[in-house]
Amino acid sequence: MALVSKLNYSFRYCKRIFKNNLLLSNTLSTMGLLGIGDALSQYIEIRLTNKSSHNLTKDNHSVVQNYDFIRTIKVTSVGLLTGPFGHYWYVFLDKKYPLRNRKSIYCDNASQ
DSSP, X not given: OHHHHHHHHHHHHHHHHHHHOHXXXXXXXXXXXXXXXXXXXXXXXXXXXXXXXXXXXXXXXXXXXXXXXXXXXXXXXXXXXXXXXXXXXXXXXXHHSOOSOHHHHXXXXXXX
């Protein structure tokens, strides 16, 4: 029960920080998604390479040995640039094209 309480507190703390600091949350989420995407693509690439070379063992050591951590760090670090860029781009778009009545827009799109 104590673990659930600590996880709940951590979740509420992170939610409060991310709600108050959108730039940080956008940057960290971009970095996380890029890192996960790179990790998945490397995993698939390694598995397909092993399958095509007829190395059909159930051993996952080849995945760990062939995994390029430096590549994942580089791809994740791209999120440091694209996260703030995306954040400020959408802030600009919100100011340039404000939505006056979002509810009517959602209802109009849902009825079509």
